Amino acid sequence: MEKDFGLTELFDIYGDLLTERQKELFSSYYIYDLSLSEISEPEGKTRQSVSDAIRKVKDKLEKYEKVLRIREKNEALYALAEKVGSTDRELSEKILEIIGK
Numbered sequence: 001m002e003k004d005f006g007l008t009e010l011f012d013i014y015g016d017l018l019t020e021r022q023k024e025l026f027s028s029y030y031i032y033d034l035s036l037s038e039i040s041e042p043e044g045k046t047r048q049s050v051s052d053a054i055r056k057v058k059d060k061l062e063k064y065e066k067v068l069r070i071r072e073k074n075e076a077l078y079a080l081a082e083k084v085g086s087t088d089r090e091l092s093e094k095i096l097e098i099i100g101k
Contacts, residue, residue: 010061013070022057029054074099
C-alpha cells in the first residue's frame with residue numbers, strides 16, 4: 001500500500017469522527033510511519049487485515065471530505081485571505097483565524 005500523506009490533513013479535520021481503533025491504525029501507519037508488519041505482529045493480526053482496515057479508514061476520511069468539503073472550503077478561504085491580505089490586513093487575519101491557520 002502506497003502512503004498518501006495528504007490524508008494526514010483529512011485526519012486532522014475528521015479524526016474525531018473515527019473510532020479509537022481507527023485513529024490508532026491511522027496514526028501508526030501514517031503518522032508514526034510503522035510498517036504493516038510492525039502494526040500487525042504485536043496483535044497477532046495479518047498484514048492483509050491491517051491493510052484492509054487502514055484502507056477503510058482512508059476511504060472513510062475521503063468520504064467525509066467528499067460530503068462535508070471542509071478542506072476544500074479551508075483552502076478557498078486561505079486563498080481569499082492571501083488575496084485580500086495586501087489590501088485589508090485585518091480581514092485577512094480574521095479569515096485565517098476562522099480557519100485556524
